[in-house]
Amino acid sequence: xxxxxxxxxxxxxxxxxxxxxxxxxxxxxxxxxxxxxxxxxxxxxxxxxxxxxxxxxxxxxxxxxxxxxxxxxxxxxxxxxxxxxxxxxxxxxxxxxxxxxxxxxxxxxxxxxxxxxxxxxxxxxxxxxxxxxxxxxxxxxxxxxxxxxxxxxxxxxxxxxxxxxxxxxxxxxxxxxxxxxxxxxxxxxxxxxxxxxxxxxxxxxxxxxxxxxxxxxxxxxxxxxxxxxxxxxxxxxxxxxxxxxxxxxxxxxxxxxxxxxxxxxxxxxxxxxxxxxxxxxxxxxxxxxxxxxxxxxxxxxxxxxxxxxxxxxxxxxxxxxxxxxxxxxxxxxxxxxxxxxxxxxxxxxxxxxxxxxxxxxxxxxxxxxxxxxxxxxxxxxxxxxxxxxxxxxxxxxxxxxxxxxxxxxxxxxxxxxxxxxxxxxxxxxxxxxxxxxxxxxxxxxxxxxxxxxxxxxxxxxxxxxxxxxxxxxxxxxxxxxxxxxxxxxxxxxxx
Numbered sequence: 001x002x003x004x005x006x007x008x009x010x011x012x013x014x015x016x017x018x019x020x021x022x023x024x025x026x027x028x029x030x031x032x033x034x035x036x037x038x039x040x041x042x043x044x045x046x047x048x049x050x051x052x053x054x055x056x057x058x059x060x061x062x063x064x065x066x067x068x069x070x071x072x073x074x075x076x077x078x079x080x081x082x083x084x085x086x087x088x089x090x091x092x093x094x095x096x097x098x099x100x101x102x103x104x105x106x107x108x109x110x111x112x113x114x115x116x117x118x119x120x121x122x123x124x125x126x127x128x129x130x131x132x133x134x135x136x137x138x139x140x141x142x143x144x145x146x147x148x149x150x151x152x153x154x155x156x157x158x159x160x161x162x163x164x165x166x167x168x169x170x171x172x173x174x175x176x177x178x179x180x181x182x183x184x185x186x187x188x189x190x191x192x193x194x195x196x197x198x199x200x201x202x203x204x205x206x207x208x209x210x211x212x213x214x215x216x217x218x219x220x221x222x223x224x225x226x227x228x229x230x231x232x233x234x235x236x237x238x239x240x241x242x243x244x245x246x247x248x249x250x251x252x253x254x255x256x257x258x259x260x261x262x263x264x265x266x267x268x269x270x271x272x273x274x275x276x277x278x279x280x281x282x283x284x285x286x287x288x289x290x291x292x293x294x295x296x297x298x299x300x301x302x303x304x305x306x307x308x309x310x311x312x313x314x315x316x317x318x319x320x321x322x323x324x325x326x327x328x329x330x331x332x333x334x335x336x337x338x339x340x341x342x343x344x345x346x347x348x349x350x351x352x353x354x355x356x357x358x359x360x361x362x363x364x365x366x367x368x369x370x371x372x373x374x375x376x377x378x379x380x381x382x383x384x385x386x387x388x389x390x391x392x393x394x395x396x397x398x399x400x401x402x403x404x405x406x407x408x409x410x411x412x413x414x415x416x417x418x419x420x421x422x423x424x425x426x427x428x429x430x431x432x433x434x435x436x437x438x439x440x441x442x443x444x445x446x447x448x449x450x451x452x453x454x455x456x457x458x459x460x461x462x463x464x465x466x467x468x469x470x471x472x473x474x475x476x477x478x479x480x481x482x483x484x485x486x487x488x489x490x491x492x493x494x495x
Contacts (some may be wrong), residue, residue, distance in 0.1 A: 001323060002156075003238055004050065009157065009428070011019060011260075012049050013093075017493050018413070018449035020238040023046045023465075024038060025038060025043070025050075025054065026038065026054030026055070026057075027039045027044050027048060027054045027057060028054075028057060028059045028070065028071065028074065029043070029059075029102065029117060029416075030059045030060055030061075031411075032062055032065065032263070032364065032410050032411075033061070033062030033065030033066075033067070033068065033106075033131075033258075033263065033372070034068070034345075034346055036059070036068045036070040036071055036073065036395070037070075039117055039281045039285070039298065041117070043052060043074070043117050045115050045117050045122050045123060045127070045234050045461045046114065046119065046122050046123035046128070046353060047115040047122070047123045047127035047128040047131055047460075047461045047462070048113070048115035048117070048130070048131060048319030048389065050123070050128045050130075050247075050419075051115065051128050051129075051130075051131025051132040051134070051135055051455060052112065052131055052134075052440055053112065053134045055115055056078070056095075056112070056135060056138075056139075057080065057112065057114045058074055058075055058096065058097075058109070058111045058113065058138065058143070059071050059074060059111050059113050060080075060104065060110070060111045060113045060114070060348045061106045061109055061110060061111050062106065062204060062263060062264060063106065063260045063261045063262075063263065063266045063284070063459060064106070064261040064263035064264075064348065064371055065106060065263045065298075065346075066102035066103045066105075066106055066300065066348075066443055067100075067103075067105040067106050067109070067214060068102070068103045068235070068338055068353070070339070071345070072102065072105060074477070075096040075097060076099075077300070077390075078095070078096050078182075078205065079096055079354075080145050080230075082179035082444065088183065089181045089182075089183065090181065090182050090272075091180065091181055091182075091183065091298060092134045092179065092180045092181070092399040093140045093141040093178070093180070093231075093459060094141050094177065094178055094180070095138060095140070095141065096178075096185075097109050097141075097143075097176075097181070097188070097190075098178070098181035098182075098185045098186070098187060098188030098240055098244065099106035099185045099186060099240075099244035100244040100247070101242060101244050101245055101297035101299075101300070101303070102300055102367065103272060103303045103335065103337065104244060104295055104297050104436075105244070105255075105272070106261075106353075106495065107247075107258050107261075107295065108176055108190070108192070108238070108240070108247065109143065109145055109176065110117045110145050110155045110174070110175055111143060111162065112134050112135055112138035112143055113131075113133045113134075114130055114131055114134050114461075114462055114494065114495075115127050115128075115129075115130075115461035115462060115493040116423035116424065116456060116458060116461045116462065117423060117461075118423045119423065119461050119463075120457075120458065120459050120460070120463070121459060121460045121461075123131040124151050124460045124461070124462075126230050126460070126462065126495075127460050127461040127462040127463075127495070130140060130146075130462055130495035131461075131462075131495070132135055133239060135261065135454050137475075139222075141177055141178035141179065141236060141302050142175065142177045142178075142189075143175055143176055143177075143178070143452065144173060144174065144175025144176075144494075145171075145173075145174050145494065146171070146172075146173050146493075146495055147171065147172045147493070147494050148169075148170070148171050148287070148489070148491060148492070148493040148495070149169070149170045149223055149490055149491060149492040149493070150167070150168070150169055150488045151166075151168050151170065151221060151223055151423075151488060151489075151490045152166070152167045152488065152490075153165070153166040153167070153168075153210050153212070153221055153486060153488045154166075154486075154487045154488075155213055155214060155451075155484050155486055155487075156204075156212055156456065156484060156485045156487065157481070157484060159213045159215075159478075159480065159481070160216060160479075160480040161480075162166075162212070162479075164213065166209065166210055166220070167420070168198060168199060168200045168219070169198065169199055170196075170198040170223055171195075171196065171197040171198070172194070172195070172196050173194065173195045173199075173247070174191075174192075174193070174194045174234070174257065174446070175193055175194075176190050176193075176238075176291065177192075177193070178190045178192040178194050179191060180373070181369075182296050184370060184424050185244075185302060185413075186241065186242070186243045186244070187239070187240060187241040187242070188239070188240055189238070189239055190233075190237075190240070190392060190421060191236070191237055191238070192234060192235075192236050192238055192249065192251075192257075193232075193235050193236075194232070194233045194234035194235055194254050195221065195231070195232055195259065195351075196230070196231045196233060197229070197230045197231070197334060198231075200329075209221055210486055213480060214472055214475045214479030214484055214486070215444070215475040215479065216217050216417050216448060216450075216472050216475035216476065216477070216478070217281075217399060217436055217440065217448050217475070217476045217477075218274055218275065218276040218281065218434060218450055218453065218472065218482070219274065219275035219276070219449075219488065220273065220275075220470050220486040220488070221273065221275075221324065221488070222272075222274055222275035222276075222277070223273060223275045223490065224476070225277075229316070230316075231288065231315045231316055232252065232254070232451060232482060233253075233254035233287035233315075234251075234252055234253055234254040234257065234287070234288075234318050235251055235252045235291075236249045236250060236251030236252060236253055237249065237250060237251055238250075244295075244296055244297075245298055245329070246295070246296050247294065247295045247296075248292070248293070248294045248295075249281040249292070249294075250291070250292045250293075250321050251290070251319075252288060252289065252290055252291075252313075253286070253287075253289065253290075253291045253292075253293055253307065253328050253384075254286075254287035254288065255285040255286055255287065255291075255293070255307050255331060256278070256279050256285040257286060257332055258293060258295070258305065258307070258353065259285060259305060259307060259352070260279045260280050260283055260285060260333070260350070260367070260369055260385070261369075261372050262369055262383050262385070263371050263381065263383075264367060264381040264382065264387070264406070264407070264408040264428070265277040265278065265382035265383045265404070265406065265408070265428075265430065267277060267369075269424075270424035270425075270456040270466065270492075271408070271424060271428060271454075271463060272402040272406065272428050272430045272452050272454050272468075272471060273452065273454060273466070273468050273470070273488060274430070274432065274452050276335075276402065276404055276434065276450070277404055277406070277430050277432065277452070278434045280352070280365055280369065280385045280386075280387045280402065280404075281387070281397060281399040281402040281432075281434050282366045282368055282388065282389050282394070282397060282399050282400070282401060282402050283331065283352060283354060283365075283397070284311065284329045284331070284356055284393070284397055286309045286310075286311055286329055287309060288314075288315050288316075288319075288324065289312075289313045289319065290320060291307060291308055291309025291310065291311050291318035292307070292308055292309075292446070293305065293306070293307040293308075294306055300337065301336065301337050302334070302335065302336060302337065302356075303334070303335045304332070304333070304334045305332065305333045305334075305335070306330075306331070306332045306333075307330075307331045307332075308328065308330045308331070309328070309329055310322075310323055310324070310327055310328055310329075311327045311329050311356075311358065311396060312324065312327035320355075324358060325358070326357055326359060326360045327357065327358060328357045329354060329355070329356045329357070329396065329420075330354060330355045330356075331350045331352065331353075331354045332352065332353050332354075333348065333350055333351065334350070334351050335348055335351075335404070336348070336349045337352075340374065340376060343371030343376055344372060344373060344375060344376065345374070345375060345376045345377070345378060346372075346373050347370070347371060347373060347465040348370075348372075349368075349369075349370055350368065350369035350370075350372050350490060351352060351366070351367075351368055351369075352366060352367040352368070352369065353365075353366045353367075354366070354367075354389075354393060355438050355493050356392065356393045356394075358393075358395050358396055359394060360394075361391030361392040361395075362392060362393070363388030363389065363390050363391070363393030363394070364393055365387060365388055365390060365393040365394070366387065366388060366391055367386060368384075368386050368387070369384075369385050369389030370382070370383060370479075371383050373434050379391070379409055379410045379411050380407060380408070380409050381407065381408050381409075382405075382407055382410070382412070383404075383405065383406055383407075383430075384403070384404065384406075385402075385403070385404045386392055386402065386403040386404075386407040387399075387401060387402055387403075388400070388401040388404075388491070389401065389437070391438055394438070394439065395437060395439040396436035397437070397438045398437050399435070399436065400435045400436065400437040400438070401434075401435045401436050401474040402432070402434040402435065403432070403433050404431065404432045404433070405429060405430065405431055406427070406428060406429050406430030406431060406452075407430075408426050408427070408428045409423060409426060409427045409428075410425070411426070423458040423464070423493075424456045424458055424464050425455075425456045425457065425464070426456050426457050427453075427454075427455045428452075428453070428454045429452070429454075430442055430450075430452045430454070431449075431450070431451055432449065432450040432451075432452075433447065433448070433449050433450075434447070434448050434476075435447050435448075435491045436448070436476045440477075441478060442452065443474065443476045443477060444474075444475075444477060444478055444479055445474035445476050445482075446476070447474060448472065448473065448474050448475055448476050449473040449474060450470060450471065450472045451470065451474075452468065452469070452470040452471065453467075453468070454466060454467070454468040455467060455468075461495060462493055462495040463494075464490065464491075464494075465488075465490070465491055465492075465495050466488075466489070466490040466491075466492060467488070467489050468487075468488040468489070469485065469486070469487055469488075470485070470486040470487075471483060471484070471485050471486070472484060472486060475484075
């Protein structure tokens with residue numbers, strides 16, 4: 001008990017000291033999750049100030065980065081400040097989540113902040129309105145992230161007999177609704193959800209895409225995610241307990257929301273666009289299938305996750321229909337988290353293992369996932385993923401083995417304005433290699449390679465532009481060329 005009290009006291013002292021040193025506004029800047037600090041008054045976007053008081057703020061979390069103590073303290077302090085009488089029993093639809101360990105908090109708590117500092121335009125009606133709506137719903141336990149984007153893609157030179165230009169609108173809504181928690185925050189019940197909608201302009205995305213025109217194994221349009229109408233890849237009920245050390249969920253699951261996260265390579269968060277960088281191309285990260293997932297983090301430096309789902313449920317179909325042990329996947333992941341590895345700064349190292357059953361055949365495979373800051377005070381980070389599947393496991397993804405690696409330079413030019421550490425701005429570069437599974441045969445090339453360069457420009461507190469260029473070498477199914485450029489321009493609203 002004394003040790004816990006001492007930790008809380010030190011965290012509060014650090015926050016107070018930062019505030020005094022920076023003439024703080026009371027609003028927290030998460031700075032990609034590694035360097036949380038209070039924003040100076042002049043740095044607070046008008047849209048944030050108009051839509052959310054600093055006392056109510058629960059800062060945005062960052063995929064792949066354990067939530068720092070500064071950010072966890074926001075919810076704890078709010079609970080303490082708003083306790084007007086002794087609490088007994090459970091709180092329903094609480095405005096703050098129950099306790100989670102730092103890595104689990106990142107997975108399950110979206111936060112209630114969407115207006116980003118450091119944009120070219122400090123305020124606009126859409127950002128202010130989005131922040132006000134997000135604030136209002138969070139008072140009843142509903143926290144979410146809504147991404148809406150327009151994507152234009154062009155292939156050069158034009159593939160023979162195929163489309164070379166594509167444009168699409170895409171929406172993705174993910175979130176957590178905290179339904180109830182006990183008075184000391186040690187346990188709670190919540191609902192997680194995801195809804196996707198994507199439609200092509202003058203083309204049907206299920207039958208046509210940049211990847212199909214290229215004949216590539218990888219998907220250059222990683223944000224093009226949807227189907228016929230609105231799809232529901234996730235709807236699951238969860239429970240957390242033991243002071244946030246353990247979480248379990250059951251229902252329709254999208255495993256890519258939880259396993260194989262990486263701070264420097266994550267789709268739809270201003271990272272590289274090719275889907276191969278968003279997750280390990282080998283791993284069968286199923287979505288829209290009935291399943292169960294559990295996560296355990298006994299201490300800050302280690303976590304473990306296990307998930308199991310069916311693999312043969314159609315989009316928007318009854319998840320209980322056609323259940324069969326002949327179509328099933330098991331995935332496990334363990335992670336080792338270091339706040340400072342050999343003086344280079346924070347890093348997380350993950351190992352994965354999978355067992356699959358497909359059409360009565362059992363397969364196995366494994367993967368690794370690395371994210372490492374390159375210098376204790378550096379803004380440059382390195383990521384790498386690699387995986388190998390045996391012949392039977394590879395039938396689920398079409399990829400037998402793969403490796404991706406690259407760098408992200410966050411806040412590339414300054415602390416404020418363009419290139420700020422406060423928002424999504426970055427410059428990223430990545431390399432990918434994939435080998436086709438035997439289920440993909442016949443193929444023109446056994447191995448496919450790719451390079452990608454991307455950057456993000458924060459225009460308003462909730463809108464950024466992302467120009468992107470890729471070159472795909474030896475697309476596995478290409479019959480008329482050995483490679484092509486994929487040029488993309490994407491505009492993204494995140495609120």
